[in-house]
Amino acid sequence: MTDTLNAAASTNTASSTNTASPAATPAPVYTVPQERRVVTSVPGPKSVELQKRRLESVSTGVSSVLPVYIASANGAILVDVDGNQFIDLGAGIGVTTIGHTEASVVEAAVGQVQDFIHTLFTITPYEEYIRVAELLAEHTPGDFPKKSVLINSGAEAVENGVKIARKYTGRRAVAVLDHAYHGRTNLTMAMNHKAAPYATGFGPLAGDVYHAPSSYPYHDGLSGADAAQRTIEYLEKSVGATDLACLVVEPIQGEGGFMVPAEGYLPALQEWCTANGVVMIADEIQSGMARTGAYYASEHFGWTPDLVLTAKGIAGGLPLAAVTGRAEIMDAAQPGGLGGTFGGNPVACAAAVAVFESIESNNLLVEGRRIGDSLRSGLEQLQHKHDIIGDIRGIGAMIAIELVQPGTGDTSKEPNAAAVTAIAEYAAQHGVLLLTAGTYGNVLRFLPSLALSDDLIADALSVIDDAIAAL
Structure with a gap:
């Protein structure tokens, strides 16, 4: 290419x-x-x-x-x-x-603009959306049936991931980790570790969001097992597993300072979530799409999350995001419950297909x-x-x-x-x-x-x- x-x-x-x-x-x-x-x-x-x-x-x-x-x-x-x-x-x-203005992405976007720019997938669908969902199912962690919904931005992906988890579990509470960053919408502001500048003066914020201690090896010195136990104890005592819909985790925290968790931390949390019916969500908005030398950073930790959030690098600079995960979880949403006017825009989808192809052909x-x-x-x-x-x-x-x-x-x-x-x-x-x-x-x-x-x-x-x- x-x-x-x-x-x-x-x-x-x-x-x-x-x-x-x-x-x-x-x-x-x-x-x-x-x-x-x-x-x-x-x-x-x-x-x-x-x-x-x-x-x-x-x-x-x-x-x-x-x-x-x-x-x-x-x-x-x-x-x-x-x-x-x-x-x-x-x-x-x-x-x-x-890379900026990568030629195959530019070519794909221009070609799609010439064909049609927008119809809205929930009104009159098109193949490009389906192809992106197929590629996400192929490349996200986990060897099980998966489905996706395409939206516009990282914060939208977080919101939809939480919404889907709540629908699937019938539970209300959302847990995140210290030092996390998830966006600037009302829900994601409440999920961030830092209030300033993202939430200062913008309240009231969404409720039922809990901040659990994370793994920060440079400062806490804990092993993955010990850090996971600390996180789990907080979730059990301060939230309660029976009320917890999801745990949202960046495998490598972005805005928080690229914290890499100790070995074994993420799989231990996934094991606890699975045992307690909690949906564990990987926020790979910054760490996904080949950036770490794997399609998704979760792979480096031996972690197979239930849902994966993708945005940023997926479409080479055009706005596109996705929630991808276990088919039974993704299908919990009723028809019409997911989507949006510009979600999965055909031009952005065409660019995303070119990005996946470029990752492969250019090693x-x-x-x-x-x-x-x-x-x-x-x-x-x-x-x-x-x-x-x-x-x-x-x-x-x-x-x-x-x-x-x-x-x-x-x-x-x-x-x-x-x-x-x-x-x-x-x-x-x-x-x-x-x-x-x-x-x-x-x-x-x-x-x-x-x-x-x-x-x-x-x-x-x-x-x-x-x-x-x-x-």
């Missing part, structure tokens, strides 16, 4: 670092040179002018990490209106997982693992130089570093949010887009596309090295 991509840029070096067979995976080619380039101040004059217009017309509630305005993007590079090129280590918070599971290995190796070198890097964690192209106050990494592990802010600002000025995260604001998360070459990784890490040194 890569031979259909647009004109090559001589600066791309991804093929030299690809661990897949060159014969099986032709070298990617790009319309934008895959290199960092800063030619103006950041933000540049055109971005400054657009920012003025924005402040007059866009709600201040819609904030931006970096006030530079993008004119084009391809592969792992963003190009702003002033001609600056940024190494994109955020991918639209995990959306452009297979992107291998690329996810390559990026994870390269990032971790480079970050470990930085950790040896800078004692403010307390922890490195994550899987595949979903890696984070937790920053602590100098000299506290092995003792108090005191959060260092100021360093995170300073590093992100320095990186932006030098052409690297970084995302921050963490309950305490002290985590830098690396969430790049799978188009990111090892050369770009090395270049970005050199900027981060300089940024830490500049502290």
Whole structure:
């Protein structure tokens, strides 16, 4: 499929670092040179002018990490209106997982736009919706009959997953884990660990939501079995299994700071849920779609959830999300109980089919693992130089570093949010887009596309090295 991509840029070096067979995976080619380039101040004059217009017309509630305005993007590079090129280590918070403007996705979307843009699947259905549901059944964890509903966004997927679980079990309560993030709708605001800024002033929030302790090995030091027992004790004492409809879990927590649970934690929770008739839901909105070197991060933990939530990377940048799971659970909803005007839009579905095909034909599971290995190796070198890097964690192209106050990494592990802010600002000025995260604001998360070459990784890490040194 890569031979259909647009004109090559001589600066791309991804093929030299690809661990897949060159014969099986032709070298990617790009319309934008895959290199960092800063030619103006950041933000540049055109971005400054657009920012003025924005402040007059866009709600201040819609904030931006970096006030530079993008004119084009391809592969792992963003190009702003002033001609600056940024190494994109955020991918639209995990959306452009297979790369910006990947040619097969663009081709599929354009072709579908020319055929028809919308009919509404619940009125006059179409094949594209069915094909996405088939692909989800094939690639989500679990060897049992599955069905799906397609909607628009991650938060919608969470809402529908909870709704389906409540209908199936006839129970009311919803449990989530500490440090979780699930969205900005009324229900998902109540499910988040942090109130600010997602829920501040927006109450009253939905009830019957309970926050159980999670597995956070860097801080709690618990084994998976012990952490699971702590979670289960909370659920049994504070909620009661007979009232609990579902437990919603991110296998790798996103906004919370890419916390990876201790080994055995998730399967132990699933065993308890199954024994007690509780639906266990994997929120794979950020961690799914090949990002971790597997289609879904749950696979790394030997965990087979009852329902899986997919969004972000599924359609290459177009809005699409899904709830997929055991057929008997998904069929608990009555006809007409699920759906929505734009859910499973045919253009987004066509793009999603192309994303699944690209993952296979371009060996992107291998690329996810390559990026994870390269990032971790480079970050470990930085950790040896800078004692403010307390922890490195994550899987595949979903890696984070937790920053602590100098000299506290092995003792108090005191959060260092100021360093995170300073590093992100320095990186932006030098052409690297970084995302921050963490309950305490002290985590830098690396969430790049799978188009990111090892050369770009090395270049970005050199900027981060300089940024830490500049502290």
